Amino acid sequence: MNRKRNVIFSFLGTSLDRGMMPDRWERWRPNISLCQQEDFLVDRLVLIRQKQFSKLTEQVHQDLKQVSPETELVDQVVTMRDPWDFQEMYELLHNLLRSYHFDREKENYYAHMTTGTHVVQICLFLMVEARFLPGKLIQTGPPRGRKAQKHPGQGVSEIIDLDLSKYDRLQTRFVEEQVEARDFLRSGIATKNAAFNALIEELEVVALRSSAPIFLTGPTGAGKSHLARRVYELRQSRTDLEGDFVEINCATLRGDTAMSTLFGHKKGAFTGASSDRPGVLRQAHNGLLFLDEIGELGLDEQAMLLRALEEGTFLPVGSDTPVKSCFQLIAGTNRDLRTEVVTGNFREDLFARLNIWTFELPGLGKRREDIEPNLDYELKRFTEKESRAITFNKEARESFLTFAKDPATPWRGNFRDLNAAVTRMGTLAPRGRIRVEQVEQEKRRLEMLWQRPREESGSEILSDLFSENALTDIDPFDLPQLSYVIEVCRKSKNLSEAGRSLFSASRKKKTNPNDSDRVRKYLAKFGLKFDDL
Ligand SMILES: Nc1ncnc2c1ncn2[C@@H]1O[C@H](COP(=O)(O)OP(=O)(O)OP(=O)(O)O)[C@@H](O)[C@H]1O
Ligand SMILES: [Mg+2]
Structure with a gap:
């Protein structure tokens, strides 16, 4: 098999490579010594230099031919105003490399890091890291020890491969760090459930590599809030996350204050707004925002949040100057947002934006092998x-x-129930020792807690609200519909939410714009008001 040719990109060392007198051979000159290495043949040297250094280049070329006649020399003349200007050097190298024909089948490429300004060296590094130069770094230095006395001109060289997986020691360290991070996300609990462990492994990678939203779903008490905080702490310890962990449960956001809690307001934006308020999005700047129960967010707030995610800006209430905030978002929900999208209660575009990294946390019932360690x-x-x-x-x-x-x-109630059970048994345990009596008592308590509330039948709903006489005035045709409407109203936070559920089909066709008004009028026909329900 043919040996691959070694091709090096290097800047002319305008002071280090200098020398016309015979004593120049006594000095270490980076580009000359690069081509003098016994175990490394430079097949082609692309020597980058400015126009005014022709004479020096000529001398260097001559010396190179002497020490390494096999090396093909390429005189790469470039124009640079300021070799300390980062932008200029980056562009220069980028343009040069972009137009270079790389043949990786036949050639190995190297960027020589020893000559040029520090800015040039940094840019060379970046070129290799970004693979604009598909190769490795090579670094040379003056000879050391005995070699320095015998051959003072011949330096040493070292190849640095930025593909860190090639370094065994670093590789072991990565694996250790990964194990540590996963263990941290599991709160140090030796979980055995395969699905949960697979979830943690993926979450660890996403948490440290991606800034896209993370979406945590799963039943109540499965550990969404707990995990969101752990992700924050992990990121904080491993990355440059400087801001705070800001947490808000969207179910607590009601009416007018919802917008201002999330996006802030300007002083005087409404009665009671006596000073500026930053809002949670702004508070989470450079940090992590955890929006729990995101399915409870109103449609207007959803629209604004989408804008904030897509453009990085939003408008505080009463202000027309957009505010910037850059945060990692974690959203949590125990509802199936897909259904909410279908019924029109959740914006499809926002759902798509959140649904990039979705992690469904299994409840404790699906992780029985983890009960003991927990x-x-x-x-x-x-x-x-x-x-x-x-x-x-x-x-x-x-x-x-x-x-x-x-x-x-x-x-x-998943982990929340387990936590409460231990707290109760621990509190009641005589002298810190939980006995069978406390366990039996706790079992009974849990069983009571888990008895589902009896579903009310339609006729029971109505007989609670209407006298027998009044009920006889309602047509049998209306009875099932009315009890259904009441049931939906009771499950809804407000009229508009009830409207959205009840008229989800016609709503999509946009035939009737005001769903809440329709519900209000319907209830009024029977002398009922939403608030009374
Ligand atoms: N992986 C876990 N291991 C042990 N305990 C956990 C774990 N996850 C959560 N817990 C504990 O269980 C309780 C409930 O967890 P958490 O509040 O995170 O649930 P949640 O999924 O956010 O619930 P909700 O949907 O009601 O907001 C907390 O006391 C928490 O510390
Ligand atoms: Mg929660």
Whole structure:
């Protein structure tokens, strides 16, 4: 097989390569010594220089021919005003390399880092890193030790490959760091569930490499908020995240204040706005914003958030000067936003923007193999929080674990329920020892907690609201519809949300713009008001 040819891009060293007198051979000259290495043949040297250095170049070429007659010399004349100007040097190198015909099958490429200004050296590094120069860095230096006395002109050289995976020691360190990061995201709990562990592995990569939104879904208490904070802490320790962790539950945002809580307001924007308010988006600048229960966000707020994500700017209430904020977004939801998109309650474009890195957290019921390590974690947390050690006696632990791992145990509130159970048992345990009695008591408590509230039937809904007489006045035709409308209103935060659900089909056709008004009028026909429901 033919040997690949070595091609080097190098700047002429206008002071280091200098020398006309015979004693120049006694001095280390980077480009000359580069071509003098015994174990490394330079097949082509592209020597980059300014026009005014013709004489020096001629001399260097002559000397190079003497030390390495096989080397093909390319005299690359360039125009540069200021070799300390970053932009100019970057452009110059970029243009030069872009027009160069690289033949990687036959040639190996190197950027010689020793000559040129520091700016030139940095730009060469960047070219290699960005693969505009598809090769490695090469660095030369003066001879050391005995060689310096025997051959003072012959230096040493070292090749630096920016593909770090080639360095064993660094590679081991990467693996260690990765293990550490994953362990951190798992809160140090030795989880065994394959699906959850796979999720953590991917999340670790995304959290450290991407600034795109992260979307955490999963049932209540599955650990979305907990994980969002961990992602922040991990990023903070490993990257340049300087800002704060700002968290808001969108279900707490109501009416007019929703906009101003999120996007801020200007002093005097409305009655009560006595000073400027930054809003959470602004507070999260250079940090991480966790929008929990994002499905609860109103449509206007969704539109504004989308703009903030796409353009990086938004308008505070009462201001027409856009504000900039740059933040990592994590959104959480325990609702199926796809359905909300279909019913028109959630913007499709915002959903698409959030749905880039979606992680669905399994509930505790789907991770029964993780119950035991989580139980120990909760015991440890309780001990730390209360400064009081808590343990199970053997029988009690077995009894609790059998119950907890039983597929019939629903764990509806997931980790939140487990946490509460341990807190209660720990508090009631005599002298820090949980016994079978506390476990039995706790099982009963949990079972009560998980009994689903009885669904009310349609006729029960109506008989609560209307007297028997009044009910006889309503046509049987209207009864099921009315009870359905009431049920939806009760599940909705406000009239407009009820309207959106009830008229989701006609809403899409935009035949009737005011859904809330339709609901209000419908209820009024039966003497009802939304607030009374
Ligand atoms: N992976 C985990 N391991 C152990 N405990 C956890 C884990 N995740 C969450 N927890 C604990 O469980 C409780 C509930 O978690 P969290 O508040 O993060 O749930 P959530 O998914 O955000 O719920 P919601 O949908 O109701 O907001 C917290 O006490 C938290 O510390
Ligand atoms: Mg939460």
